[in-house]
Amino acid sequence: MKRISILLHIIFLPIYSKAQTSIKGKVMDAYHQVYLENVSLYLVQNKLNILSDSSGSFQFQKLTKGLPDTLLVSIMGYKKLHIPITDSRFQYILLQLDKPNALAEVKVKANVPMSEDFVNHKINFLDVVLNASSKADPLLAVQSTTAASPYNESASISFRGSNPQLTQIYVNDIPIPEPIKFTQMSSIGTFSLIPINTIKDLLIFPSNPPIELMNASTGVVQIQTNESFNKPSLELDVSLGQTGIYWTPWSKEKNGISFFGHHQFSPLLKFFNPSSLSNLPHFSESDWGMNAYFQTKNLWRLKLFSLFMNEKYASQFKHPSFEGIFDYQKNRHIQTINLSKLLEHAQWTFKFGLHESAQRDSTGNYAYQPKSLHLFCGIDLQLFPMEKWTIKLGYQWLQAKINYQIQKPFFNFDYRPQSPSILFSNNPSISQHELFLSSNYELAKQFRFGLGLKLIDSPQLNHFQITHQIHTRWYIRDSNTYTHVAWSKQIASLFTLEKDYIWVNSQQLSWDIIHEQELAKWGFSAYYKTEKSTINTGQAWGAEINYSLLQPKSKHEIGIGSHWSQLNDGNLIQNSPYQIPYFLRTQSQWKWKYFDLSISGILRSGNYFRPLISSTYSTEWQIYIPQFEPRANQSLSPYLRIDAMISKIIHQSERVSWITYLSIGNVLNRDNAKSINYSWDYQQAFQEYFQKRIIYIGFQLRW
Template identity: 25%
Template sequence: MRYKNLNRYVLFLAVLIISNVCRSQQHEVNGYVYDFNGKPLSEVIVYVKNNLNFITITDSIGFFKLSVNEQVFQSDTLVFSFMGYNTFSLPVRKSVEYNVINLKKSDILMQEVVVFRSKSMAGDFSTSSLKQLQIYTNPTSQADPLNAIQSLPISTNTLESATPMLRGSSGKLSRVFLNGVPVYYPTKGQQQNNTITSSSAFSTSLIKEEEIYASNPPIYYGNVSGGVIDMKLNNKLQNNKTLFLSMIGGGVAASLPFSKTRDDNFVDSYFNYTNLTPLKLVNNSMSNVNLYTSYDAGFHAQFKINQSVLSLYSSFSQEKGNYKSSVYSYNGEYKSNNLFNNNIINYNFPFGQNIIETNLSFSYLNNLMNYGNLDLDKKYYFIYGSMAYSRIFSNEIQIKLGWNVEYVDLNVDGTVPLYYYSYFPGTPSELLNLNSSFNKSEFFFFLKKRYRNFTSSIGTRLTYNKGKKLYFNYQLNLKYLSDNQRNKFLFSIGKYYSNDFMNEFYTYPVQNSFQCTFEYTYFTPRLQIQSALYKKHEEGYLDINYSSENRVDKQIWGAELMVRFQLSKNVSFQLSNLFLDSKIVNNNNEYRSYDDLNYFIKSLFSYDHPKNFSINVNFFLRPGTYYTPVINSVLNEDIDVYRPEYSNMMNQAQYNNYCTLNLNISKGFKNKLFSYSIFCSLNNILNRKNQSQVYYNKDYTTIFYDYFTPRILFIGCTIHFK
């Protein structure tokens, strides 16, 4: 019976999606845009004056193509808008090519152009973004979208893992979305601290860009109390037929059109296979990984009818791992077998100045794990549905309101240690059999108002958890953008609540955070400066080392500064540093957090010449993180295992300083049939032993360390077929 109401939600959303798909006659206008010197202008915004549903931008050679319906030809105007140039207008003419359109430079730079075509209003929030090409060329990402975030100053991830940690927030409070829909198992290889084994569950070939909200994320992202990463799927045909080969496996990706005349009806697909055995043999390293293999496959199909867009996404992945792992005084093999299936439907229906968005997803996760006397089989079923309505009343006022529902069903069977400190095989364990479910609903309202150079927005979200009280979320943003668009000031404040669906105690606890952020950005084509001050107060079960009886408060003060120089057309240099004053309060006592950092320096040098080669070098330097040492042990004679006794002063000890230097070199080649590129990455060039984890001998009298990734050579090639 518990599925009865849920089935109604699913049926209701499915009917809405299907019922709005319709057909009408389409016409196409196209042409080229140049300046008066005859230079093509890219990224010129081209739109229909009285209907913002019809909009596009010019490509690298100034070409644009716009499909419009029959009604537009009756009395409408085509507008060409580009920063620093006078706006230019022409009547929409049927079956006519606008051969050459010349824009004149303006004495006054244009104000910010407002386009309200989707839920993304990233410029009004504390946000960073990475395009697909930036993800591929990042020297530490291994072409993975979540690993690429680590090079940004907003990332405070002190692990070499793909788990997002943004501006000091616990990874449990941040959330990954795909086309606005939450992904419940976003990272693979979570047991390992290296950027090769630990990666996202996404194929970069399908990702157009990712938007990262490090603090004060938009209120319309549900069940979030930390940061947000929203990955946007391709919305245009990529003409992609790619073969990828490397020392860890290979893959294929292909894009096919549904129509020869349109590039917005297409399907993207991919298949990847990963096996770390060749990499281990060549590098004679990664001794803690005995075995790791994974299979990934998926597709994304988009159908555009009139201005409505239907998007279908499905992915499947299976990973098997066998790792050497140490917990307390036990050092053994951790075996895992994970299977994850994710299915998403997006439907956007614009009409006039309005747009209705509906989303539906179903996900399944089966997690098998074995470690000593721990043996678990966990099955998760996730269902998500949402609906939102947006309207632009003018260039000054926009609103967005909506609703979402989430449901999780969990089944756990197996055995767990009877004594938390004893994972030794043969020591006592107890049976665990658990069946639980949880659902929540959220309603939000968002209002945005522009006045001259200022943009203000306010948002609220009501969270209702079944069987629990109602939680009120709020958010206030204020942005100032100078006339020349070079200076941006942003102030944000908000209170957020969420539930941890993957909590290890299976109680779906409520977490909350208060966040306040001030940012300043200066931008010119050759120089970009980004700075931020922020405060966060988080509450929840933020670290798996704490028992289920103790909630932890985390107080965060942070400051960051990033400077990026475009030294020439092909050369850029980026340098950033951050300060993180991070404290935790446990049982009314205050201690430093494990990630209390006086500095975290990141630098990135890039040289990119299409005819020669590309080289990227980055460098990370920070203090070691903190941990709570064992100061004594007591023998449990019943099982012949020592129980550790920790220092009363939490996070009293510190690992050594972390330092790594990474290099990526690539070279492209072309011929009539295909183009290909060869790349080579060398991680941790200095082969520095960066301590990652501490463990002990049987009676805790001797201390040992695990280490992050040693020096690793990684070689591969990508072949693009024409």
């Protein structure tokens, strides 16, 4: 095997104070775009030795002898390097393999999802925690990217004008149905099922998702859980609306196991925000689970993730025909297992996933009680025949079943408890088999090419379906600028109450161009796609522009986009609810001596709605019957929201630290219209609003 040069980017951020000097940095493999852990870093004069963590980060504190100093960097399989450290803030270091070592290279490749070669956006732990809009929630952080159509304030993600139900979430390549807590309706607390403490990386594919992922169609979020446990630790989280614990009782080298639990409650939060939460009588949520990673000396690897959850929620339901309480309860259980074996030029992986839930919600003459069970299993083989070539092939199976009973109004305009209703039940199911082959190859230093094929079989399909995908990436002039063009045809199953399980066929074409520098990055994206099902046909198109700037004590991002989408049900063509003609996102972070400040903002066009034509009184049913325009051709006033967060990290010792924070959502307390509602006789119209200003205070203790 050829001798391989690997560029390790080590970014040093010296922080000076009267008491001490500290150095922070990251270690990255630039070729594979992966952070390296367990890299040994030693300061000669200060006699300090540490290892980089799973995110490639390291930090030297209490430099009693100060700077300058010499840093020794070493990792097995690479040549050691001596780096003089003075006042430089950024240094780039070129290391070479000490000797040909195929297994060392395979270890690096096997730790990186194959799809990462063509990822649109990658989010790490700090991107989530320091985002004022995300509230430390991973899917809300995804929602704050320009590829997400910001049609509402929840973590239910619409990628580039598509139905949020078509956005798939994967944990360690295993599909997770219903990944959002229903308590998201309160716009408070964390919405994602997956706790931020367990997450290593999030990969975002708003278009042309990796074909090796099961049941993917328009867009996906690929989550990888932790693969490294540095030391036993305990984290406590206490705030106005939540208490939580994350405990790692045992860890050895990379192996470890963690337990977590959270409980959301409403009394304190309602006390401090009485007017903003007046429409929420109560809400609560409890979850607990486990995350573990084990690796043997002969390179067997096991990843486990378990989650149990109970939710209760109540809100004021307002309709011209009825006002009352909407009650919701849900229990669910998630289990994922990944077992892999690393060989000299390959890696085998077995995957198993389980999701089961029971739900009950009701208001007026409406009630819905579904029970669902999803089983997933798969086996794949990833090959590394050459330095620049990766192949992945495998088989996957998904079995989904829903047993539900529903009571719905006979007339969609009458929710009174005594009014006529329809009661029916069903137990639809679907079985889906997939065979896939995916290949990524670097044809030249400036050009990468990816090709994927998938064969899909299901009893609900009349015949086998073949889907395909092409990814290309060109590096222009240098490695700092590249363009990415992708095209795919994919098919996925989707559950709807109207038709039970349906199939959605999608075709997508996307183009991205990105330029990266040491302290700045800009990008432009454009796309077009179609989505066809037995219910309707949709098409979407648009563009996005992003720019980010990193300064010594601040970071700034801005994004501008336009997402257009239409739906055609065979009789009518109208704007999709997820169409956003224009939007502007901003995100800024400042680090000062006494506290850190994060501010995010969004300005977008208002939601579309169907105007009221007239209403007539029915003497038979003793209710007013409305008549609306067939098309949603009018929009509400523009949406503007600014969120802010002030935080402070206090290091009491090398093991103990505090993080205190004050978060203010909708700082301007702006009335952002969500929809139009009417009086009982439809003679008066009034707007319903998104969340008003919310004050949230809390702290985290880590030791």
